[in-house]
Amino acid sequence: MTFASLAARNILRNKLRTFLTVMGVGIAVMTFLLLRTVISAWTAAADFAAKDRVVTRHKVTFVMQLPKRYIDKIRQMPDIKSATWANWFGAKDPKNDREFFATFAIDPSSYFEVYDEIDIPADQLAAFKADKSGVIVGDVLAKKMGWQVGQDLTLESGIYPAPDGTEWKFTIQGIYTTSARSVDRSTLFLQWDYMNDSLPEVRRDQIGWVVSRVGDASKTADRGLAIDKVFDDEDTQTLSQDERTFNTSFLAGFSSVLNAIDLVSVVILVIMTLVMGNTIAMGVRERTSEYGTMRAIGFMPKHIVFFVLGESIVLGALGGAVGVLLGYPFIERGLGRWIEENLGGFFPYFRVPPGWAVVAFFLAMLLGLLAALLPARQAAKIKVTDALRRVV
Amino acid sequence: MTVTDDSIIRLRGVTKEFVRGGERLRVLQSLDLDVKRATFQALMGPSGSGKSTLLNLMAGLDRPTSGSIEIDGKRIDQMSEGQLAAWRANSVGFVFQSYNLLPVLTAVENVELPLLLTPVAANERRRRAQTALRVVGLDDRMDHYPRQLSGGQEQRVSIARAIVTDPLLIVADEPTGDLDRTSADEILTLLETLNENMGKTIIMVTHDPAAAERAGVTLHLDKGRLKE
Ligand SMILES: Nc1ncnc2c1ncn2[C@@H]1O[C@H](COP(=O)(O)OP(=O)(O)OP(=O)(O)O)[C@@H](O)[C@H]1O
Ligand SMILES: [Mg+2]
Numbered sequence: 001m002t003f004a005s006l007a008a009r010n011i012l013r014n015k016l017r018t019f020l021t022v023m024g025v026g027i028a029v030m031t032f033l034l035l036r037t038v039i040s041a042w043t044a045a046a047d048f049a050a051k052d053r054v055v056t057r058h059k060v061t062f063v064m065q066l067p068k069r070y071i072d073k074i075r076q077m078p079d080i081k082s083a084t085w086a087n088w089f090g091a092k093d094p095k096n097d098r099e100f101f102a103t104f105a106i107d108p109s110s111y112f113e114v115y116d117e118i119d120i121p122a123d124q125l126a127a128f129k130a131d132k133s134g135v136i137v138g139d140v141l142a143k144k145m146g147w148q149v150g151q152d153l154t155l156e157s158g159i160y161p162a163p164d165g166t167e168w169k170f171t172i173q174g175i176y177t178t179s180a181r182s183v184d185r186s187t188l189f190l191q192w193d194y195m196n197d198s199l200p201e202v203r204r205d206q207i208g209w210v211v212s213r214v215g216d217a218s219k220t221a222d223r224g225l226a227i228d229k230v231f232d233d234e235d236t237q238t239l240s241q242d243e244r245t246f247n248t249s250f251l252a253g254f255s256s257v258l259n260a261i262d263l264v265s266v267v268i269l270v271i272m273t274l275v276m277g278n279t280i281a282m283g284v285r286e287r288t289s290e291y292g293t294m295r296a297i298g299f300m301p302k303h304i305v306f307f308v309l310g311e312s313i314v315l316g317a318l319g320g321a322v323g324v325l326l327g328y329p330f331i332e333r334g335l336g337r338w339i340e341e342n343l344g345g346f347f348p349y350f351r352v353p354p355g356w357a358v359v360a361f362f363l364a365m366l367l368g369l370l371a372a373l374l375p376a377r378q379a380a381k382i383k384v385t386d387a388l389r390r391v392v
Numbered sequence: 393m394t395v396t397d398d399s400i401i402r403l404r405g406v407t408k409e410f411v412r413g414g415e416r417l418r419v420l421q422s423l424d425l426d427v428k429r430a431t432f433q434a435l436m437g438p439s440g441s442g443k444s445t446l447l448n449l450m451a452g453l454d455r456p457t458s459g460s461i462e463i464d465g466k467r468i469d470q471m472s473e474g475q476l477a478a479w480r481a482n483s484v485g486f487v488f489q490s491y492n493l494l495p496v497l498t499a500v501e502n503v504e505l506p507l508l509l510t511p512v513a514a515n516e517r518r519r520r521a522q523t524a525l526r527v528v529g530l531d532d533r534m535d536h537y538p539r540q541l542s543g544g545q546e547q548r549v550s551i552a553r554a555i556v557t558d559p560l561l562i563v564a565d566e567p568t569g570d571l572d573r574t575s576a577d578e579i580l581t582l583l584e585t586l587n588e589n590m591g592k593t594i595i596m597v598t599h600d601p602a603a604a605e606r607a608g609v610t611l612h613l614d615k616g617r618l619k620e
Contacts, residue, residue, distance in 0.1 A: 001497070001505075001517075006494075006497070290494055384453050385453050388453075
C-alpha cells in the first residue's frame with residue numbers, strides 16, 4: 001500500500017457519488033467543448049480567409065452601395081491582379097421561406113477568377129455564362145432543397161423587385177463544390193446583369209462591394225489603403241479591408257451572441273467547480289474522524305491536504321476524460337457533420353478547435369484542484385483531539 | 393535529560409484548561425505523575441473527570457496549559473506541532489474505543505498505515521504488518537475489511553496497528569468500551585501479553601473495574617486531581 005493507493009481507495013469508496021460527480025463534470029466538459037466549437041466555427045470563415053484578397057465597400061456601411069465605375073478604376077491600379085464585384089440579392093424560396101441561404105448577384109466572367117477555390121464543371125460554368133437568368137448553387141444547398149441542374153426556380157427578393165413585379169425566374173445551370181473551409185457551400189449565384197437590367201433607371205449600376213486579388217499577399221493591407229485613397233475625393237468614399245478583417249467585421253454584428261456563449265461556457269466551468277467542491281467537502285466532513293485518526297498516528301496536515309487535493313484532481317481528470325472521450329467524437333463525427341450539412345450557411349466548418357480537447361481536460365483537472373482548496377484547508381486545520389471526540 | 397529512576401512518563405504541575413464560550417474550564421489541576429517503564433496502568437474516574445484529556449496530553453495529541461510533560465527524557469510539551477506528529481509516529485501506539493480503522497483498507501493495510509510515515513520499504517512494511525497481525529492472532533483475517541470483522545477482531549487489528557512501529561508507549565482510551573465480556577477479556581489479555589512479553593508501557597482509560605484489575609496499577613482521577 002502507498003499514499004497514492006490510499007487516495008485511490010477513497011475515490012472508489014462511494015461509487016455512486018463518484019459516478020454522479022464524474023458524469024456531471026463530464027457533461028459540463030462536453031458542453032464546454034461544444035460551446036468553444038460554436039465560437040470557433042462562427043469565426044472560422046474569418047480565420048480561413050484568403051490572405052491576398054481585399055474587399056472594398058462603402059465607407060459608412062456595407063448596406064450602402066458603390067458606383068459601378070469604381071471597379072474599372074480599381075482594375076487599373078498597380079498590383080491588382082483581378083477584381084470582381086457582387087451585390088447582396090436577398091432572395092428566398094417563397095415555398096420554403098424558412099430556409100435561409102445567401103444569394104449574390106455576381107459578374108460571371110470575373111467572380112470565379114477571384115474566388116478560384118470554388119469548383120464548377122467547365123460545361124456548367126459555360127452554360128451559366130450563356131444564360132442570363134441562369135444560377136449556380138452550392139452542392140449542400142442543392143441537396144437540401146432537392147435542386148437539380150436544369151431545373152427552373154422561382155424566388156422572391158426583399159431588396160430587388162422582379163422585372164414583371166412578381167417573382168424572379170431562374171434556371172439552375174450548375175452546382176459548385178469546394179474543398180476550401182472558407183467557402184459556404186449553400187450560396188446561390190445569379191448574373192449581376194440580369195438583376196441590373198431589370199431595375200429602374202435610377203437604381204442601376206450600383207454594386208455592393210468589390211473584391212480584388214493582389215499580387216503580393218504581404219502587401220494586402222497597403223493595397224487596400226491605396227484603393228481608399230483613390231476614392232477619397234469622390235462623393236462616395238470606400239473602406240477596404242483584407243478578407244479576414246472584412247469577415248470579422250461582418251461577424252461583429254453577432255459579437256454579442258458570441259460574447260454570451262463565451263460567458264455561458266465560463267459559467268458552466270464555475271458550476272462544474274462548485275459541484276466538485278461540494279462532493280469533496282461532503283467527503284471531508286464524513287471523514288473528519290478518519291483524518292483525526294491519521295493525524296494521531298503521525299500524519300501531518302500536509303498529508304491530509306495531499307489526500308484531499310489528490311482526490312479532487314483525479315475526480316476532475318476522470319470527468320474531463322469522460323467529457324472529452326464522449327464529446328470529441330460526438331462533435332467531430334456526429335453533430336459537426338450534421339451541422340455542416342444542414343447549417344453550412346452559418347457553420348461551414350464545425351469542428352473542435354485544435355488543442356481545445358486537451359485544454360478542456362486539463363481545465364477539469366485544474367478546477368478540481370481549485371474546488372478542493374477550501375475543503376483541504378479545512379481538513380488540514382482540524383484539531384486532532386476535536387476530530388477524535390467526534391467519533392463517539 | 394538524565395532519568396534517575398526508571399520513570400518513562402513524568403508530569404509536573406500539569407494544568408489543562410479549555411475555553412468554551414468565553415468561559416475557562418479547568419479540567420486538570422497541577423497534576424504530578426510518574427509512570428514506570430514497562431508498567432500497565434489503568435486510569436479510572438467519573439465521566440468528565442478529564443481522563444481522556446490526560447491521556448491525550450501524555451500521547452502528545454494536545455499540550456498542557458502549564459506544567460511539563462517529559463516522556464523518555466523528552467519534553468513533549470515544548471515540541472512544535474510538526475515535531476509532535478513525528479514523535480507520535482515513532483513513540484506512541486493508539487487504541488481507540490471505536491477502533492478507528494480506515495474502512496477502505498484491509499486489516500493488513502490498516503496495520504501498515506503508520507509505517508507509511510517511515511522510510512521502511514514497501515515489502516518490508518507488508519511483512520511487519522503481517523507479523524503484528526500474527527501477534528494479535530489474526531493471521532487468517534489479513535485481507536478482510538473492517539466491516540467484515542467482529543468488534544473484537546477490529547480492536548485486535550487496531551492493537552496490531554498500535555504496535556507495528558514498536559512504540560515506547562501504548563495509550564488506550566476505553567479499548568473495551570464497545571465490546572462484550574468475552575471479547576473484552578481477549579483484548580485485555582492481549583494488552584497484558586504486550587506488557588509482559590514485549591515490555592510495552594501501557595496506559596488504559598477504563599470505566600470497567602474488571603478491566604482495571606488486569607492492569608498492575610490503577611490511577612483515579614476526580615475533579616481534575618489524581619487520587620492514591
Ligand atoms: N476540546 C475541548 N473543548 C472544551 N471542553 C473540553 C474539550 N475536551 C474536553 N473538554 C471538557 O473537559 C472535561 C473532561 O473531558 P474528558 O473527555 O477528558 O473526560 P473523560 O474523563 O474522558 O470523560 P468520559 O469518561 O466521559 O470519556 C469535560 O467537561 C469536557 O466537556
Ligand atoms: Mg473520555
